[in-house]
Amino acid sequence: MNEYASGTHHEPQILRFPSGPSPTGHSTAPESLAPPPTAPAEPAPAQSVLVFSPRPGARQLLADDVRKRGMNVCETDSPDAMLFHLSRQEFQICIIDDADNVSRIQEVHAAIRSHSRAAQVLCIVSEDSRWGRETVPTFECDVIERPFSATRFGAALLSAINKSDLIRENENLKRQLLNRNLMDLVGSTPAMQALRESIRIAADDDRTVLVRGEAGSGTTLIAEGLHRCSRRAEKPFLRIDCSLHSVETLEHQLFGDESPEGFPGYLKMADGGSILLDNVETVALPFQKRLALLLEKRATSILNGTTESPNIRFIAATHCDLNRLAMEGRFRDDLLQHLSGITLQSPPLRVRQNDIPLLVEHFIGEISLKEGRPPRSVATEALQLLENHPWPGNVRELQNVIERACTIEVGGAIGAESIRPWLQNDSAEEGNVEGVGMTLREMERKLIESTFARCNGNRERTAQILKIGLRTLSGKLREYGYPPRGRPGSNLKIHTAERKAA
Template identity: 25%
Template sequence: MSARILIIDDEIKLTRSLAFALRQAGYECLESHGGAVGHKLALKEKPDLVLLDVRMPGVSGIEVLRSLKAELPALPVIVMSALDATQDAVKAVKLGAVDYLGKPFDMDDLLALIETTLSETATLHEQQFFNERRVEDASLLGNSPPMRQLREQVGRAAETGVPCILLQGEIGVGKAVVARDFHLRASGAEAPFVEINCATQSGAQIEAALFGEGGDLPRRGLVEAADGGTLFLHEIEALGPTAQARIMAFLDSGTIRLETGAVLAPSLSLVVASNKDLQACVAAGTFRSDLYLRLAMFPLLMAPLRDRLEDVELLCQSFARDLARTTGQKPVRFSKSALKRLSAYDWPGNVRELKNMVERLTILRPGALIEDTALPDEIQRQHLRSPETIEDKVRSIERDLVLEALQKARGRKGVAADHLGISRHALKRKMQRLDLS
C-alpha cells in the first residue's frame, strides 16, 4: 500500500504540480489550500506525511504544525518555506517538523527527503510496537503449552487482583521475569517494584531490610517502600522464623508496626519465589505451614527450558536482538544446524544459560551467522535427539494434562487427581514417572 501525503499550501499551482509529481512517484496525495482546512483534513484522513507551507494567510503553517504535534504527535511534517522565511522554518523544526526545504527546491531532493522520512518513521513505529509488546509480555516468550498457560495464569492473577503469588521452578527459569510481568499488568510501570533475595542476608539483616529499623539512622523497610506496587521476595524458603512470623502477621492484618510504635498499612502485591519444594520445607519444620498455605493461594509452576524446547529458537532471536541493541553491536543469527543443536540440548541452566550463551556470542562474533561448530562445547557434545516417537508424544500430552490439572487445582494434588479422574496415589506415581516434582 502506497503512502499518503497531504500537501497544505495556499499556492494552488504549486500544490497541484507537487501532487502530480508525487503521484507519478507512486504516492497517494491529498491537497489543501489553507491552514484551517488542511488541519481538519489531517485529523480526518491521518496521512502518512504532511508537506506544510510555513507562511499562509489566516492560519499559518506554524499554528497548524503546533496543533498537529499536539493531536497527532507521530505524524511526520516537512515544512516548505520561501528564502525569506528561513527563520520561520527553523522555528518549525524546533516545534517538531522533521525537516524543511527552501522554495524553490529540486523535486529529486524532495523525493529523497520524503523517502528517508517515511523509512525512518516506519522503523520508529516498529520499534515502538516491539517496546509495547515487551512491556506487555515482559519477555514471557514462547508458543509451547507451558508458556501459553503461564501467560494466561499471570494475566488472570493481575486482572483479579490476587494479593499473593507463589512462583516455583528451577534456578534460571525466569521467575524474576514473571514477577515483573505480573507487576506491570497489575500495578503499572510507574508503581514501585521492590525485590530482595532472602538468601543473601542473615535473619536479623533480612528482617531489618523488610520492616525497617530505628536508631540514630532509621531506615525504611522494603514492605513500606513497595506501597502501591509489588514486593518480590526471591528464595522465600531462606527466611528465618522471626521474619516468617512477621510476614504472616502482615498478611493477616495488612499492617506493620514500626520500632517507633507507628502502624502502617501498605497496599501491595506480594510475589514470592522458591527453587525448593516448600511443602518439603514445611514437612522438615523449616517453613511455617500457615505461611505456606497463605503464599500458595495462587501457585505458578514454571517449566524448565528442557520441557519447552520448541521455544528455544524464538528466545534466541529475541535475546540476540535485545543484546545487540544494548551493546551497540549487530545481532547474531543462527543457522538451521545450530538451531537444531540448541533445540536438542537439555539446558541445565534454563533460560539464563541460553541468554548468557547469546550474550557471549554477541560480544565475540557480532553480526555473524552462528553455525553449530561455533556453539559451546557442552552443546556440541550432546547427541542430537532422535525423532520423537509415539511414546514420546503420548508422554508429552500426559505431562501437559497433569500440569494443567495441577495449575487449575492451585497445586493441591487431591483436587488435581479428582480433575483427572484418578486417585491421589495414582497421581503421585504418575508425577514421579513424568519427572514432575
C-alpha cells in the first residue's frame, strides 16, 4: 500500500542480525533465519467501515486497502453525506481523512458518538498539524499523522476493531446483567423492551427519576430494578409510601431524631443508595417545600462536584398527572422540576396484552415454588379469557386473579370457571354499579359470602383469598348466621339449603 498523502513512502525500520562472527566471538543467526517482521493479525470479516476523504485519490486508496482486509466499505466525500450514511447504517469504524481541514468536524464527531457507543474513529492529519495535538484530546479517536506506512495503518485499523469488539462485548454483558436485574419486569413486547432500555440508560445517570404509571402497573418494581442496575446496587434501597404518613411522620422518617441515640432517618440509613418516594403526589404542600429544597441542594452538589448533600439517589413514583396537579395548585412547580430529571413510564397491561401468557406463567411458577408443588397448567379457554380482559387494575389485578384461581384449583388445569368470577365487570353502567347504595358493613358481608360460595364452602381457601385469618373468617360467618365450623350446616351449600327450606 502506498502512502496516502504526501507521496513519500516510509517503511518501518527492520533490525536484522548480521552474518558472521559477532564482536564477542560467537556466531549469530544468519540473516535468512532472522525473525520476519510481525504482521498485524487480520481483523474479523464483515466489519463495516465508513471512509471519508474530500480527495478522490486518497479516498480510493484507503477504501481499497480496507476492502483487501475483508471489510465492507462505504465511501463519502462530504460531511453532509457522512451524516446521511451514519443515520442509515451502523459502522464499526469511521475513517476521517484530512481531519484538520474538515469543516463541521465537531458535528460529524457528535453524530458518530450518538450513532454508536462502539464506533471507533480514525483521524488522518498532517504531521505538523496543531489540530492533531490540541483538538484531538477532546475527541474519542485515534490519530494517524502523515506520512504513514501500510503497517501503521493496518495496526491502527486492527486496534480500532478490537476496541469496538470489546465495547460491544461489554455492552452485551451489561444487557445480560440488566435482564437478570429486571427479571421481575416480565414481558417481551416492544413496550417492555423500550422500558428496559430506558432503565439501562437511566441507571448510568445519577439524576432524580420520576416513575409514572397507572395503579398496579409496576412502578415500584421499576424503581427497584433501576436501583439494582445502577452503581448503587450494593447499597440500601429504602421505600417510603408517602400516602401512609403525615407531615410529621414523613419528616421523622427522612431526617430522623436529633439525638445520636434516636432514629437516624432514611437519609443516613440509605447513604450511597436510593430512596423511593412512592405516591409522591400525596405529600402535603408544607412538606413539598422542604423536599424541593433537599433536591435542589442535591442537584447543586452534583453540578459542583461537592459532597454537601446526602449521597442518595431519589426516585419518585406516582399514579397521577403531576403537571395537572401543579396547574391546580396542589403540587409545587419547583418540586416537580426537581423530580422530573429523568422520567420513566410504566405501560399499562392493556397495551401489552401479548405479555399475559408470560405473566401467567411467572405468577403460577411463584405460587408453585411457594407451595412446593408442580406448576399448574392453564386451559386454552381460560387463557383466552385473560387475554381479552381490559385489566383496569393492570398487572396487580392479574396476579390477584391467578392467586385466587390457584387457591380454588388444587390440582389439574386452571379452567375458565376458576377465572371468570374474579374478573371485574366493566360493562356495568355507572348507575348500576354493584355496591352503590350499600353500607361498608353490607359490602363486607357480600364480599365474604360471595367468596365463600366460589370456594364451595372451603374456609381455608376463602381466608387465603381474602387475606384474613381463619378465626376472623369463622367469626364473620357466625355473625352472618352460619353454624360453627364442623357442625351441620357449617358448609355453605348445606346452610343455603337449610335457609331455603326454612
